[in-house]
Amino acid sequence: MTGVQSTGDPFVRFQEVQKSYDGETLVVKNLNLDIANGEFLTMLGPSGSGKTTCLMMLAGFETPTHGKIVLDGGPLNDVPPHKRAIGKVFQNYALFPHMTVAENLAFPLHGRKMGKAEVEERVQRALDMVQLGPFGGRRPMQLSGGQQQRVAVARALVFDPKLVLMDEPLGALDKQLREQMQFEIKHIHDNLGITVVYVTHDQSEALTMSNRIAVFNDGIIQQLAPPADLYERPDNAFVAQFIGENNKLTGTVTGVDGDQCSVELDSGEKVSAMSISHAGVGQKTMLSIRPERVMIAEEAAGCDVHVNARVQELIYLGDHIRTRLTVCGRDDFVVKIPNSTDRAGLVPGNEISIGWRTRDCRALDMPDNL
Amino acid sequence: MTATDIHTGEAGAIVTADGQPLKVSLARALRRQRLFALALVAPLFIFVAVSFIIPIADMLFRSVENGIVEEILPETVKALATWDETSGELPDEAVFAAMVADLKVAKQNRTNTKVGQRLNYERSGMSSLFRSSGRKAARIKEGPYKDQLIKADKDWGKVVTWQVIKQFSPGLTPGYYLAAVDATQTPDGSIEFETSEKAIHTKLFVRTMFMSVAITLTTLLLGFPIAYLIATQPAKISNLLIILVLLPFWTSLLVRTTSWIALLQQKGVINDILVFVGIISDDGRLAMIHNATGAVIAMTHILLPFMVLPLYSVMKTIPPTYMRAATSLGAHPWPAFWKVYFPNTIPGIGAGAILVFILAIGYYITPELVGGTSGTFISNRIAFHILNSLNWGLAAALGAILLAIVLVFYLLYDRIVGIDNMKLG
Numbered sequence: 001m002t003g004v005q006s007t008g009d010p011f012v013r014f015q016e017v018q019k020s021y022d023g024e025t026l027v028v029k030n031l032n033l034d035i036a037n038g039e040f041l042t043m044l045g046p047s048g049s050g051k052t053t054c055l056m057m058l059a060g061f062e063t064p065t066h067g068k069i070v071l072d073g074g075p076l077n078d079v080p081p082h083k084r085a086i087g088k089v090f091q092n093y094a095l096f097p098h099m100t101v102a103e104n105l106a107f108p109l110h111g112r113k114m115g116k117a118e119v120e121e122r123v124q125r126a127l128d129m130v131q132l133g134p135f136g137g138r139r140p141m142q143l144s145g146g147q148q149q150r151v152a153v154a155r156a157l158v159f160d161p162k163l164v165l166m167d168e169p170l171g172a173l174d175k176q177l178r179e180q181m182q183f184e185i186k187h188i189h190d191n192l193g194i195t196v197v198y199v200t201h202d203q204s205e206a207l208t209m210s211n212r213i214a215v216f217n218d219g220i221i222q223q224l225a226p227p228a229d230l231y232e233r234p235d236n237a238f239v240a241q242f243i244g245e246n247n248k249l250t251g252t253v254t255g256v257d258g259d260q261c262s263v264e265l266d267s268g269e270k271v272s273a274m275s276i277s278h279a280g281v282g283q284k285t286m287l288s289i290r291p292e293r294v295m296i297a298e299e300a301a302g303c304d305v306h307v308n309a310r311v312q313e314l315i316y317l318g319d320h321i322r323t324r325l326t327v328c329g330r331d332d333f334v335v336k337i338p339n340s341t342d343r344a345g346l347v348p349g350n351e352i353s354i355g356w357r358t359r360d361c362r363a364l365d366m367p368d369n370l
Numbered sequence: 371m372t373a374t375d376i377h378t379g380e381a382g383a384i385v386t387a388d389g390q391p392l393k394v395s396l397a398r399a400l401r402r403q404r405l406f407a408l409a410l411v412a413p414l415f416i417f418v419a420v421s422f423i424i425p426i427a428d429m430l431f432r433s434v435e436n437g438i439v440e441e442i443l444p445e446t447v448k449a450l451a452t453w454d455e456t457s458g459e460l461p462d463e464a465v466f467a468a469m470v471a472d473l474k475v476a477k478q479n480r481t482n483t484k485v486g487q488r489l490n491y492e493r494s495g496m497s498s499l500f501r502s503s504g505r506k507a508a509r510i511k512e513g514p515y516k517d518q519l520i521k522a523d524k525d526w527g528k529v530v531t532w533q534v535i536k537q538f539s540p541g542l543t544p545g546y547y548l549a550a551v552d553a554t555q556t557p558d559g560s561i562e563f564e565t566s567e568k569a570i571h572t573k574l575f576v577r578t579m580f581m582s583v584a585i586t587l588t589t590l591l592l593g594f595p596i597a598y599l600i601a602t603q604p605a606k607i608s609n610l611l612i613i614l615v616l617l618p619f620w621t622s623l624l625v626r627t628t629s630w631i632a633l634l635q636q637k638g639v640i641n642d643i644l645v646f647v648g649i650i651s652d653d654g655r656l657a658m659i660h661n662a663t664g665a666v667i668a669m670t671h672i673l674l675p676f677m678v679l680p681l682y683s684v685m686k687t688i689p690p691t692y693m694r695a696a697t698s699l700g701a702h703p704w705p706a707f708w709k710v711y712f713p714n715t716i717p718g719i720g721a722g723a724i725l726v727f728i729l730a731i732g733y734y735i736t737p738e739l740v741g742g743t744s745g746t747f748i749s750n751r752i753a754f755h756i757l758n759s760l761n762w763g764l765a766a767a768l769g770a771i772l773l774a775i776v777l778v779f780y781l782l783y784d785r786i787v788g789i790d791n792m793k794l795g
Contacts, residue, residue, distance in 0.1 A: 061694055082697040082706070094695035098713040107709075108699035159700065 009073060010034035011195050012058065012163065017067035019053050027053050029219040031067070035197065037162075040189050042198045042206040045216030046242070054216075055165050055199050060084050071163065087156030087164040091171055093148045095140035101127070101151050102136035108159040126154040129188065146177045153185065157192070166198045170205065182208050203243050207231065215239050232290075236277045237367040240288040247294070247333050249287040253278050253363065261363050263287060267329035271305045273363040284366040293360035294335045296323075296352055297345065303355030309333065311350045321346070327354065426773070433766035436543035439535065442485040443472040447539040455533045456558050465532070466515040473500075473507035491761055492545060492554075493534045499525045546767035571751065571768065578748040579775070581666060582730035586677075588670040589726050590719065593677035597718070600678075601685035615678050623672065627736045630668040634659040634740075660742030668740050673729055677722035684718030720787045728776050748772060 012035040019028040028050040035041050043051035056062040057069060060081030069076045076084065095104050105123040114122075127133050130150035140148055149169060156164050166185070170178045186209045189196050200206055206213045207227040215222045215230065215238070222242075223235045234240035241248070251265035253275075261275035263285060271287070278285035295303055309325040320336045323346060327333035335354065337346070345352055384392045440447045445468035453461040476482035486500025506522035520527040537555065538545060548554055552569035553561050563569070600611045618626055633639045641655045650656065658664055688711065696706035734749040741747065748768060755765035 059694075059698055080697075080703075081694070082700050082702055084698075085700065086698060088695065088698040090691045090695055092689065092691065094689065094691035096692060096695075096710050096714075107696070107701070111700050111702070111705075155699065 010070075011037040011039070011072060012197070013070040014054070015068050015070065017054075017057065017064045017069060019050070019057060019062065020065045026065075026219055028057075028064075031219075031221065033214060033221065033224070035195060038193050038195055040186070040196045040198065040209060040211045042200060042210040042213045043216055044200060044203060044206040044213050044242075046201060049216040050219040051199050051214075051216040052167060055167055055197060058163075058197065059086055059088050059165055085159070085161050087159070087161035089152050089156045089164070089166040089169040091168045093140070093152040093169075095148055095151055095155070097140055099139075100136065101132070101138050101140065101143070104140065104151060105136075105155050105158050108155065112159060122158055126158040129157070130154045130184070145173055146181065149173060149181060150184075153188070157188070157194070161194070163195045163197070166196065168200050169198075170200075170202075178202075178205070179208075185209065207243075215242060217242070234288065234362065234364070237286050237288070237364040240286075240362065240364055241367070245291050245334060247289045247291060247327075249289070249328055249330060249333075250366070251285060251287065253281050253283055253285050256281060260358060263363055265328045269307055269328055271307070271361065272358045273361040274359060276362045277365045278363045279365065285363045286366050288362045288364055289356055289360060291322075291334045291336045294354055294356050296335060296337060296354050300353050300355030304358040305361065306353060306355040309352055309354045311346060311348050311352060313348060314346060325352075325354070429766045429769050431766075432763055433546050433770045434542045434544070435763065436488075436538060436545070437541050438485055438488050439539045440541055442476050442481045443469070443535070443539070445469075446472050446535065450532070450536045450539060453532070453536065455529075455536050458529060460516075460527065460529060461532050463514055463516050466519050466526075467513060469526075470507050470510050470515045470519060473504055477504040477508050487760075489534060489538060491549070491764065492538060493530070495525065496531075496534065499523055499531070546763040547771070549764050550767040550771055571748070574746070574748045574751050575771070575775075577662075577746075578731055578772075581662060581669075581745070581747070582727050584666055585669050585673060585730045586723050586727045588666065589674050589677040590723060592670065593674055593681055593722065594715075594719075597678050597681035597685055600682050601688075602690070612682070615675050618672065619675060623735060624739075626672055627668055627739050630664065630671070630740060631659055634664055634667065659740050660745070662741070662745040665737045665741040665745030665747075668736050669730060669733060672736060673726045676725045676729060680721035680725065681715065681718040684715055684721075688714045716787065720783065724780070724783050727779065731776060732772060 012033075014031045014033040017028060017031040018026055020026050031050075031054060033054075043054060045051045053062060057064050058071075058076075060076070060079065064077065071084070071086075095101075096107070099107070102123050105126055106119050109119045109122060123136065124133070127136055130153055132147060132150055132154070135143065135147065135151075140151065143151065149172075152169065153166075156166075169185075170181050173181060182205055185196075189209075198206075198209065207230075210227055212224060212226055213230050214224045217238050223230060223239045225233075225235075230239060231244050234243065240246045249265055249271075251263040251271075253261050254264050254270070255262045256275050259275055260272055261278065262270060262272050264270050265287075273285075273287050300306060307327055309327045311323060312326055312331060313324040315322040315324075318339070320338050323335045323337055324331070325333045325335060386392055386395045446465060449465040449468040450461060453465060473482060476485065482500045482504035483497070486497040489500070490497035503519070503523050503526070507519070510518045510522070525531050545555065548561065550571050552564040552572050554564075556562055566573075596611070596615065600608045600615070603611065631638070635641070636655045636657065636659075638659070640658065641650070644650045645652050645655065658667070692710050692714065693703075693706055696710040697703060701709065731747075732749055733747060734753060737745055737747045738750050738753070741750070749772070752765045752768045752772075755761045755768070
């Protein structure tokens with residue numbers, strides 16, 4: 001899916017969109033977002049961050065308080081939901097319980113001037129697509145949660161919409177089924193070439209499926225980037241903490257040199273870090289280091305930064321060992337050590353030496369709660 | 371415990387550690403629970419038996435019971451057994467002798483008027499015949515009895531008098547049921563229906579059903595939008611609306627009914643307003659009370675909560691995403707409502723309709739107060755027979771027919787909608 005973002009005009013455009021429910025607070029603050037044709041874009045964020053509201057505005061169930069939304073070149077603000085031709089998969093499926101699966105799938109086709117034979121053929125094709133070919137005659141209640149989810153996906157796709165919205169569609173499924181459905185939805189997206197806007201609060205879901213992820217917090221997109229960028233190069237403290245596991249060290253910026261800066265930690269150590277979003281020299285900063293980028297023992301010798309640590313706790317997880325350390329005065333520093341490594345010296349209470357490379361350590365803004 | 375530890379008896383049945391068969395042991399373990407459950411149910415069960423099942427059984431019995439003729443006129447009933455009522459001739463001397471003997475005993479016990487009253491339901495004049503003959507029969511000392519009795523009252527010389535007595539001498543009779551559907555059995559055994567002007571009970575049954583259906587429909591038409599509003603508003607507003615719906619429940623039924631009289635009568639509030647606004651003239655005031663219109667209006671108001679509450683409880687469970695899903699799939703909001711929302715409310719409509727209909731069909735106070743003559747229900751007629759005419763057998767037969775109608779509707783409902791689909795809350 002490379003190059004999807006470079007094909008001329010965006011397919012969906014949010015332009016200075018604001019939304020308020022009570023006239024006092026903004027749920028969505030000045031949203032500008034372009035979505036390319038064929039893209040799988042995920043809106044990720046904690047509950048109350050405004051991501052579902054954005055989806056609702058796109059579907060037409062909520063109207064923007066300010067700004068405009070453009071779909072395929074045309075303004076969408078005054079188009080009622082039933083004329084938008086946007087497929088939507090709801091959190092609790094919203095399958096109609098009084099209709100069979102086939103009737104559910106035929107529902108969006110009825111208003112579209114189609115022969116009976118064509119309707120039947122399309123319904124069957126959609127059912128086959130989600131591997132539910134023989135289940136057309138069943139009622140939704142007679143299906144398992146995963147099957148209902150597939151029916152919901154098939155129903156949102158059966159009328160060939162160019163844009164499909166999914167609002168936490170996998171939230172009600174168990175973990176294994178959820179992972180399986182993530183792949184299936186991803187494959188359907190790849191095969192059909194449709195544009196998908198997907199809302200979730202589950203970061204692993206977002207990382208698995210998306211071309212790009214928009215991380216929402218407090219009504220603002222904190223970062224809009226492909227999954228790898230988001231994890232490896234978070235722009236700010238919120239994204240660093242929200243996506244994946246993150247080790248935090250706090251200190252004060254003492255100098256900036258190009259894209260790097262030097263930081264004096266609260267415990268006195270001086271370290272270098274990538275200069276990203278700190279407030280400038282003399283200001284507090286939060287350093288972010290991913291647990292798997294921290295080296296121990298001999299491996300640490302080749303690193304730019306070295307500090308001492310005390311082992312607090314070892315948690316055996318099969319493929320790796322989670323090690324909790326006290327580093328620079330903080331006792332929530334976690335390192336993931338592959339199971340293959342020699343673990344000599346990794347005993348709770350022992351002093352060890354750890355290190356990391358400067359480019360893996362990012363100096364970010366200081367969050368209020370730290 | 372490993373699998374080999376499980377004890378098995380001779381036939382391979384599983385036994386517990388002390389050698390008891392598992393089933394016996396389980397039954398004993400559950401017995402306490404069952405007894406406890408039974409004890410909890412017992413008070414209500416006894417109450418229902420005493421206040422519901424026994425009265426209904428008694429009513430069903432009364433509607434066919436006719437022991438009074440045989441009890442008070444035992445000899446006559448015996449003697450009449452050999453008389454051919456279709457011959458057109460008077461019974462023989464033996465029957466008259468038996469009647470005189472029976473009348474003497476009855477006069478002493480003062481029961482002659484009772485049997486007269488019973489037979490008067492079937493043929494007017496019988497009451498006075500038995501009252502006067504009771505006195506006169508005491509003076510008849512010896513036979514031949516036939517001429518003396520006819521002399522005492524010439525009605526004894528009519529074949530039809532004896533036909534009626536013979537027809538109603540068995541201990542059980544279909545007579546009350548026939549009367550309840552405006553029919554009589556002629557002495558030769560054929561059934562004759564009243565002309566339609568005189569068929570008061572059939573007319574009342576039909577009117578009761580028709581008005582109950584009308585009330586059910588008006589409560590549905592008025593209740594559906596209210597229930598929808600309550601179910602879709604935020605909790606703060608919906609709670610207030612629920613209270614408003616329940617408010618009539620907290621007011622006496624009598625007060626609600628009489629307040630409708632104040633509103634709807636000729637010199638009432640609504641007529642006054644209409645005259646004041648100029649929609650109707652002063653002598654063209656609408657008759658809205660003491661007729662069928664008044665009964666339907668007042669009963670719709672009174673029964674409305676019984677429609678709204680089941681509807682609301684069903685609508686509350688319909689997720690708002692159904693409508694959103696339907697519109698996102700391209701359906702205009704109106705067809706989306708009819709094809710997606712409405713079908714899901716049918717269990718509530720069914721429950722509300724059957725509740726309102728069954729309550730309406732047996733309603734008494736409101737039609738009594740505001741129904742006038744064109745708005746009375748069959749229940750008012752039943753009350754009339756119990757309180758005024760004292761024809762309890764006929765009242766029981768009417769009640770039994772009403773019960774049967776309700777049961778038929780219930781079964782029809784079960785067949786068409788399915789009772790499992792009914793949701794009351």
